[in-house]
Amino acid sequence: MAGVNKVILVGNLGKDPEVRHLESGSVVANLTLATTESYKDRSGNRVDNTEWHDLELWDAQAKVAEQYLRKGSQIYVEGKIKTDTWQDEQGNNRKKTKIRVISFTMLGTRQGSSDGDSGGASAPAMEKRAMPAVPDTGMDDEMDDLPF
Amino acid sequence: MAGVNKVILVGNLGKDPEVRHLESGSVVANLTLATTESYKDRSGNRVDNTEWHDLELWDAQAKVAEQYLRKGSQIYVEGKIKTDTWQDEQGNNRKKTKIRVISFTMLGTRQGSSDGDSGGASAPAMEKRAMPAVPDTGMDDEMDDLPF
Amino acid sequence: MAGVNKVILVGNLGKDPEVRHLESGSVVANLTLATTESYKDRSGNRVDNTEWHDLELWDAQAKVAEQYLRKGSQIYVEGKIKTDTWQDEQGNNRKKTKIRVISFTMLGTRQGSSDGDSGGASAPAMEKRAMPAVPDTGMDDEMDDLPF
Amino acid sequence: MAGVNKVILVGNLGKDPEVRHLESGSVVANLTLATTESYKDRSGNRVDNTEWHDLELWDAQAKVAEQYLRKGSQIYVEGKIKTDTWQDEQGNNRKKTKIRVISFTMLGTRQGSSDGDSGGASAPAMEKRAMPAVPDTGMDDEMDDLPF
DNA sequence: TTTT
DNA sequence: TTTT
Numbered sequence: 400m401a402g403v404n405k406v407i408l409v410g411n412l413g414k415d416p417e418v419r420h421l422e423s424g425s426v427v428a429n430l431t432l433a434t435t436e437s438y439k440d441r442s443g444n445r446v447d448n449t450e451w452h453d454l455e456l457w458d459a460q461a462k463v464a465e466q467y468l469r470k471g472s473q474i475y476v477e478g479k480i481k482t483d484t485w486q487d488e489q490g491n492n493r494k495k496t497k498i499r500v501i502s503f504t505m506l507g508t509r510q511g512s513s514d515g516d517s518g519g520a521s522a523p524a525m526e527k528r529a530m531p532a533v534p535d536t537g538m539d540d541e542m543d544d545l546p547f
Numbered sequence: 548m549a550g551v552n553k554v555i556l557v558g559n560l561g562k563d564p565e566v567r568h569l570e571s572g573s574v575v576a577n578l579t580l581a582t583t584e585s586y587k588d589r590s591g592n593r594v595d596n597t598e599w600h601d602l603e604l605w606d607a608q609a610k611v612a613e614q615y616l617r618k619g620s621q622i623y624v625e626g627k628i629k630t631d632t633w634q635d636e637q638g639n640n641r642k643k644t645k646i647r648v649i650s651f652t653m654l655g656t657r658q659g660s661s662d663g664d665s666g667g668a669s670a671p672a673m674e675k676r677a678m679p680a681v682p683d684t685g686m687d688d689e690m691d692d693l694p695f
Numbered sequence: 696m697a698g699v700n701k702v703i704l705v706g707n708l709g710k711d712p713e714v715r716h717l718e719s720g721s722v723v724a725n726l727t728l729a730t731t732e733s734y735k736d737r738s739g740n741r742v743d744n745t746e747w748h749d750l751e752l753w754d755a756q757a758k759v760a761e762q763y764l765r766k767g768s769q770i771y772v773e774g775k776i777k778t779d780t781w782q783d784e785q786g787n788n789r790k791k792t793k794i795r796v797i798s799f800t801m802l803g804t805r806q807g808s809s810d811g812d813s814g815g816a817s818a819p820a821m822e823k824r825a826m827p828a829v830p831d832t833g834m835d836d837e838m839d840d841l842p843f
Numbered sequence: 844m845a846g847v848n849k850v851i852l853v854g855n856l857g858k859d860p861e862v863r864h865l866e867s868g869s870v871v872a873n874l875t876l877a878t879t880e881s882y883k884d885r886s887g888n889r890v891d892n893t894e895w896h897d898l899e900l901w902d903a904q905a906k907v908a909e910q911y912l913r914k915g916s917q918i919y920v921e922g923k924i925k926t927d928t929w930q931d932e933q934g935n936n937r938k939k940t941k942i943r944v945i946s947f948t949m950l951g952t953r954q955g956s957s958d959g960d961s962g963g964a965s966a967p968a969m970e971k972r973a974m975p976a977v978p979d980t981g982m983d984d985e986m987d988d989l990p991f
Numbered sequence: 992t993t994t995t
Numbered sequence: 996t997t998t999t
Contacts, residue, residue: 555703557771557800557802621802621803623705623771652705654705654769654802654803655769655802655803655804656803
């Protein structure tokens with residue numbers, strides 16, 4: 400009965416966060432995160448293996464993501480696996496797996512900015528900002544205001 | 548480049564392992580694992596939320612799973628997320644996410660058996676067995692043969 | 696600045712919880728948990744390696760531990776490392792490391808009891824109880840009432 | 844019996860690695876890692892809480908640490924808790940807890956260097972180097988030689 | 992689609 | 996002793 404469903408990821412964002420402000424007042428951010436595993440094959444050649452993850456953040460965390468994360472940002476993520484299931488128009492069962500983020504931390508921003516985008520169309524101009532420290536918000540929905 | 552892609556699960560098997568012995572000599576086991584989260588909603592009612600995960604194990608671990616795991620078995624799993632992508636007959640992009648198991652441990656079998664199945668059609672009769680201790684294979688010492 | 700300090704353990708209690716009810720109203724429980732790693736040495740002999748961990752739980756979790764855990768109970772633990780430092784009478788710097796528990800889950804108690812003790816002196820008689828599902832309480836101190 | 848003893852840390856090194864090349868040919872590196880937790884107290888003031896961890900790495904990983912890590916380097920660490928026990932001269936039981944590193948990954952080195960030291964006495968001059976990708980050694984493919 |  |  401009591402179970403554990405935990406995901407830990409370190410990787411880089413494939414693009415800027417996509418953020419929606421819902422009529423209910425809730426905020427959702429969707430991120431795509433690449434985790435790359437590097438190893439040598441039998442011939443001794445280096446091989447990179449990249450896995451892409453769909454992340455979903457809500458409310459306070461979504462706002463932090465919107466404000467501070469950009470394409471290329473490196474983050475540590477803790478979350479859980481959630482699979483949505485539905486039927487498509489042909490009546491086939493479909494599934495989509497995503498990571499519901501519980502907490503995240505920006506990495507490698509000693510220099511004061513993680514501006515990983517340099518003028519892409521979708522990226523709003525981003526002035527240099529002090530580095531945020533996004534605390535572990537706890538499990539499901541505890542963080543309800545911005546942590547700084 | 549260097550990334551982390553780690554999954555930690557504790558849950559119960561939804562059915563007996565499905566094991567295929569490939570011509571290549573490799574062995575694959577597919578498991579379905581339920582992780583159940585329990586919480587109280589705003590009205591104070593207990594709510595159970597079950598997530599189902601598709602697990603894939605190879606070779607030595609697949610054999611251990613085949614021999615010792617059954618519907619209902621409780622296990623601790625460590626693995627990584629892998630998403631396969633392909634095009635279906637209609638030319639639509641499709642994805643399927645599964646957990647590639649790195650290591651697992653049987654839980655709650657101090658009494659010598661975790662026989663969680665009581666006569667299901669697909670389950671071979673399973674006599675009581677001594678409890679296996681499946682070591683973390685991703686830890687220090689690589690498991691390349693059966694660990695007991 | 697932003698850091699991660701996370702511990703994940705699965706093991707068995709070495710003795711009954713030691714619980715203190717403080718004047719302040721706080722409750723502290725101290726547990727000792729054994730995690731055993733099993734591997735084969737070079738000669739092919741099985742070797743068991745047991746590590747003992749000092750766990751500390753507060754308030755609601757301490758009460759759950761007091762009520763449901765016993766010597767021998769198998770649990771999944773999530774926490775963080777905390778090291779206390781002080782000077783002893785000789786003026787030497789001393790350190791003591793313990794695990795501050797964030798959440799825990801009882802394992803292997805599908806049958807309704809984790810009574811791992813059979814008559815030890817310090818164990819109160821424990822009638823069979825329904826199995827508790829101790830949910831992830833979130834990070835630091837969110838759980839302030841019993842979760843069931 | 845079968846247990847889990849896992850530590851996950853993200854933090855910064857307090858000083859350069861201390862590396863010893865043993866007569867046996869083994870190499871040991873000792874690191875001190877700071878993990879800082881940031882939160883607001885009841886008065887709304889930001890509080891930083893830093894925990895210091897003693898890490899121990901062996902052989903290939905020790906060499907990677909020696910070559911690439913410096914005071915200030917930010918790393919992701921996976922390991923296990925190990926407590927040494929002994930008796931001091933007064934016959935008192937003593938314990939010392941450290942983290943035996945299973946794998947680590949350098950973080951935040953998009954700019955091609957993690958030179959966190961700027962001329963400290965103990966630090967050897969370090970020319971800019973290409974960023975290393977230290978694979979998870981405890982994962983799929985065992986690292987028995989330097990990974991690059 | 993990221994990162995090195 | 997780190998980092999922001």
